[in-house]
Amino acid sequence: MRSYIVFLLLFSIKVAGKAFCRVRLEWVREADEPWAGLRVIALLNHTSLFEPVFLAAVPNRLLWQLATHGVLPLADKTAARPILGRLFLLITKHVVPVTRERDDTWEEVLRQVRDPEAVLLILPEGRMMRRTGLDREGNPMTVRGGIADILRAMPDGRLFVAYSGGLHHIQAPGERFPRPFRRAWLGAEVVDIEEYRGALGGSECAESFKAAVIEDMTRRRDTYCYRTR
Secondary structure, three states: OHHHHHHHHHHHHHHHHHHHEEEEEEEOOOOOOOOOOEEEEEEEOOOOOOHHHHHHHOOHHHHHHHHHHEEEEEEHHHHOOOOHHHHHOOOOOEEEEEOOOOOHHHHHHHHHHOOOOOEEEEOOOOOOOOOOOEOOOOOEOOOOOHHHHHHHHOOOOEEEEEEEOOOOOOOOOOOOOOOOOEEEEEEEEEEEHHHHHHHOOOOOOHHHHHHHHHHHHHHHHHHHOOOOO
């Protein structure tokens, strides 16, 4: 029953997103059957809690995959929000509230993704960019190492890297009401996880692999998220 509820919610967000925002999806690198075999979906350049509007650009088959096998690590502070928190707790099949520490909440995420049919949705930066270009604490936006843990845990499949052009012009952190009928840009590419892991030394030291992933994801973000749109 939960799967059907989640799918209906995602489909409703997709329909609302199409009416609310004109999302343009651009493939930064072409791929055969780009929506097939996805195991990890990573959205870079996290700028707003209104990023579900990007669902307007994805096919219904992906919505169903998220509804039946999706896993979302959700910041416990976001999960505790009275309205948006409840909404995000229904955005995938399994939503795991996590802290900023490497504790049992993160171990639960890793346990969930070992399911051979699981597809993980993750925001590698782990927090939102404010209008200053910095996070809430005034620190530069960096990619965190959790994405590397996930990629080491996934034996195969494909990584979908989504590049947000930013949504501050629609709703920035701290703003109560969004501004509708604006354009939004989303870049995307698909990467084979096994090949990616091999290219960055995933079979070697976990810490060196994590550093390589952080460097690579940062390079990809800075190359594609801030391009002319």
